[in-house]
Amino acid sequence: MDKHIGFIGCGKMAQAMIEGMIKENLVHREQISASAITEETIVAMKEKLNILMTNDNKAVAAKSDVLFLAVKPAQYENVIDEIKDAVRDTTIIVTIAAGISLAVMEASFQRPVKVVRTMPNTPSLVGEGMSALCPNTHLTAGDLHVIETIFNSFGKTEVIPEELMDAIPAVSGSSPAYAYMFIEAMADGAVQQGIPRKQAYNLAAQAMLGAAKMVLETGEHPGYLKDDVCTPGGATIAAVNTLEKSNFRGSIMQAMAACTAQSQALSKTK
Numbered sequence: 001m002d003k004h005i006g007f008i009g010c011g012k013m014a015q016a017m018i019e020g021m022i023k024e025n026l027v028h029r030e031q032i033s034a035s036a037i038t039e040e041t042i043v044a045m046k047e048k049l050n051i052l053m054t055n056d057n058k059a060v061a062a063k064s065d066v067l068f069l070a071v072k073p074a075q076y077e078n079v080i081d082e083i084k085d086a087v088r089d090t091t092i093i094v095t096i097a098a099g100i101s102l103a104v105m106e107a108s109f110q111r112p113v114k115v116v117r118t119m120p121n122t123p124s125l126v127g128e129g130m131s132a133l134c135p136n137t138h139l140t141a142g143d144l145h146v147i148e149t150i151f152n153s154f155g156k157t158e159v160i161p162e163e164l165m166d167a168i169p170a171v172s173g174s175s176p177a178y179a180y181m182f183i184e185a186m187a188d189g190a191v192q193q194g195i196p197r198k199q200a201y202n203l204a205a206q207a208m209l210g211a212a213k214m215v216l217e218t219g220e221h222p223g224y225l226k227d228d229v230c231t232p233g234g235a236t237i238a239a240v241n242t243l244e245k246s247n248f249r250g251s252i253m254q255a256m257a258a259c260t261a262q263s264q265a266l267s268k269t270k
């Protein structure tokens with residue numbers, strides 16, 4: 001891709017996307033630049049990613065065709081104030097923060113700008129990201145194609161209407177955290193039964209990966225796939241019964257409602 005891609009902020013999410021893009025050969029390393037605050041991050045990321053690293057946000061903003069704002073939500077206001085005059089009218093600005101709306105972005109730049117509100121996730125690092133995208137009205141079909149090409153290089157994408165964006169962290173932006181908790185819990189359960197720790201993580205994680213692939217690749221309903229595992233009078237249905245008694249599905253839905261409420265609360269403070 002013949003574009004310069006910039007990142008304001010080079011933390012966990014920016015690194016996952018940059019490494020994903022590089023692994024997929026979307027762009028050469030010299031087509032990516034990123035800024036951070038501390039010398040420690042600048043030196044560490046230069047060493048790890050071999051991209052142009054700087055503490056000069058304006059310089060990154062000025063040279064980017066696509067500019068990711070990859071700082072925490074609380075830092076958006078100050079960062080936009082700093083860079084807004086350096087950003088070109090043709091630059092596509094990508095927000096990845098929970099709770100920052102397109103209206104807030106447009107108002108902060110104080111002029112018509114191309115903005116895409118997105119919600120990626122950290123598995124982008126290994127090319128298995130899931131990102132929701134929501135462009136504003138200033139993006140052309142060609143601009144959206146550029147953004148989809150970038151995000152598809154490190155995973156999959158769905159274009160989502162803005163009124164649903166606060167619900168996305170719960171299902172894909174934040175959900176890797178609870179998937180890791182599930183894997184950790186299964187590994188603990190395996191260790192309790194005498195299985196060595198390293199093998200326990202491999203067994204649990206590969207079972208999760210395989211189950212997810214079954215849903216995506218067979219197109220079968222997850223309930224049908226679950227039924228296929230449950231031998232009548234067998235071991236699996238005993239586990240399913242215990243999970244139902246401890247409100248497994250209800251707990252997950254409640255956690256997701258809390259996640260969505262927090263995203264909405266972040267939106268309201270902006």
Ligand SMILES: NC(=O)C1=CN([C@@H]2O[C@H](COP(=O)(O)OP(=O)(O)OC[C@H]3O[C@@H](n4cnc5c(N)ncnc54)[C@H](OP(=O)(O)O)[C@@H]3O)[C@@H](O)[C@H]2O)C=CC1
Nearest residue numbers: 009010011012013036037038041070071072073097098120
């Ligand atoms: N982590 C995740 O799973 C996901 C995160 N997000 C969103 O991504 C965004 C970033 O999160 P995450 O990567 O986890 O956060 P991190 O804390 O890991 O990274 C934040 C980065 O921003 C840099 N930074 C802070 N202030 C400035 C500034 N004024 N100018 C330039 N750089 C600055 C920090 O620099 P330094 O290192 O020098 O302090 C750091 O590199 C958030 O808005 C979050 O909502 C979205 C989806 C998933």
Ligand SMILES: O=C(O)[C@@H]1CCC=N1
Nearest residue numbers: 097098169173174175
């Ligand atoms: O916890 C958060 O607010 C961000 C959004 C999704 C993942 N991390």
